[in-house]
Each structure stands twice: as C-alpha cells, then as structure tokens.
Amino acid sequence: MKDNTKITVIVVAILAGLAINGIYIGRSLQRFKRDDRTISVKGFSEREVKADFAVWTIKTRITTNDIIAGSKEIESNKNKIVDFLIKKGISAKEIIQQNLSVTDKLARDYGNTDIGGYRYIIENSIQVRTENVDTVQRVSKMTDELLKAGVVISNSDDYNPSVQYLFTKLNDIKPEMLSEATANARKAAVEFTKESKVKLGSLKKANQGLFSIMDRDASNAAQAGEGGYYSSNLNDVFKKVRVVVNIEYFVK
Numbered sequence: 001m002k003d004n005t006k007i008t009v010i011v012v013a014i015l016a017g018l019a020i021n022g023i024y025i026g027r028s029l030q031r032f033k034r035d036d037r038t039i040s041v042k043g044f045s046e047r048e049v050k051a052d053f054a055v056w057t058i059k060t061r062i063t064t065n066d067i068i069a070g071s072k073e074i075e076s077n078k079n080k081i082v083d084f085l086i087k088k089g090i091s092a093k094e095i096i097q098q099n100l101s102v103t104d105k106l107a108r109d110y111g112n113t114d115i116g117g118y119r120y121i122i123e124n125s126i127q128v129r130t131e132n133v134d135t136v137q138r139v140s141k142m143t144d145e146l147l148k149a150g151v152v153i154s155n156s157d158d159y160n161p162s163v164q165y166l167f168t169k170l171n172d173i174k175p176e177m178l179s180e181a182t183a184n185a186r187k188a189a190v191e192f193t194k195e196s197k198v199k200l201g202s203l204k205k206a207n208q209g210l211f212s213i214m215d216r217d218a219s220n221a222a223q224a225g226e227g228g229y230y231s232s233n234l235n236d237v238f239k240k241v242r243v244v245v246n247i248e249y250f251v252k
Helices: 002-036 067-087 133-139 144-148 170-196
Strands: 038-050 053-064 095-104 120-130 163-166 200-215 238-251
Touching: 038 170, 053 067, 053 133, 067 095, 067 120, 067 144, 120 133, 133 163, 170 200, 170 238
Parallel strands: none
Antiparallel strands: 038 238, 053 120, 053 163, 095 120, 200 238
C-alpha cells in the first residue's frame, strides 16, 4: 500500500512538473512570436539656420631676391591688411597673425638650381575669427581695395575657401529636432499599421539620430555622427541641419 502511494506521489509530481514546464514553454513561444512581429521606421527633421561664426584666412605672397627687402614688403602688406580690416569694422582682437614662411629655392633638397628669376618666396597668413558673420560677408567682398593699395591676396580653392561660415549651436536645436524626427517616425509607423491591419505596440528600440550640417544648396551626400558633420563646402552663410532617427516598434 505504501509503495502504491509513493508511486502515485511520484507520478503526480512528474505530471505537475511537465504541466509547469509546458506553461513556461508556451509563454516563451508567445514572447518569441511577439518579439518577431516588429516594424522599423525612419523619422526625419530639417532646419535652415544661419551661420554664427566666420573664419576668414587672408594670405599674401611676394617673390624676391633680397630677403631683407622682401621681409619689409611682406610686413608692409600685413599692416595694410590689418588696417583695412579694422577700418571696415573688424576688431583687432578678432585678427590673428598666423604663419609667416620663407621658401629658398636654392635650398631645395632635390638640388634644382633653376630658381625662375626669384630666389625667395615669402608668404604671410592672417586669420579673422569672429561671430560678426555679416561683417565678414560684407568686407570679404571689398578686397579689391587692397589690390589698389598694392596688396595681392592669394586665391583659395573650393576645398579650402578663404571664408568659412560655421554653425556652432547644434546642441541648442538638437532636442527639438530629435523630438520632431521621433514624432514623424511614429506617424509613419501608424500609417503602416493601418495599411497592414495590425495594431502598433510599444517601442522596441531607437537609434540615436545622425546629424548633418551643410550649405543650404549643397547636396546631402554624406551623414555624420550626433556631433554634426560639415561638408567641405562652407561658403554659404545659410546652412541646412538634418537628422534621421531609426525606430523599431512591436506590432500586435
């Protein structure tokens, strides 16, 4: 009798264990199916902003055979440029003396003694760094006055423009843009669920938005990290700031 009772207890325990395991397995399968039912959407936000900082690099160059006379001439040119900038409304504190370089053609490593008429090339760079963007934009178009004064400014190229306009206040607009991009992503998800005849569930995951900063009329050829990305073209005072977020939702 006792043996039958023990057997009965063991059988009941095994059946109870199987039942409990079945419940957990069933719940796991339900969770797996629910986790598998998701949609991924993107949200987009864009702002047009005005640059708040300007960097203007002014380079002048002379060629000479007399290093002493050349040094005096390049110094005179530098003073004329500084005087010109101050008279046009740029503060002396915003003007920075950068590189002064001298190239001696006869001292070149490859030993070419053909100096083409002049032995020395003297170059001088001055940089203006200021928040007065409008002033730089206006004055940078008046450099013909320097030419009339005998100061020749070296030309820049598209990859290194002499005037660069920057937008430095991305953190001020980042929260609002991320919120807008997230809201647009949810709208897209809602529209998808309506078309698919399913219900939108909770948020599964969201990826930090990618920001890009570029000239207003430049193509959006590249993206960047959350700190922001500048294209090589920085000539325009007006910029486009864009952000894209990637969000995944559960669906029921």
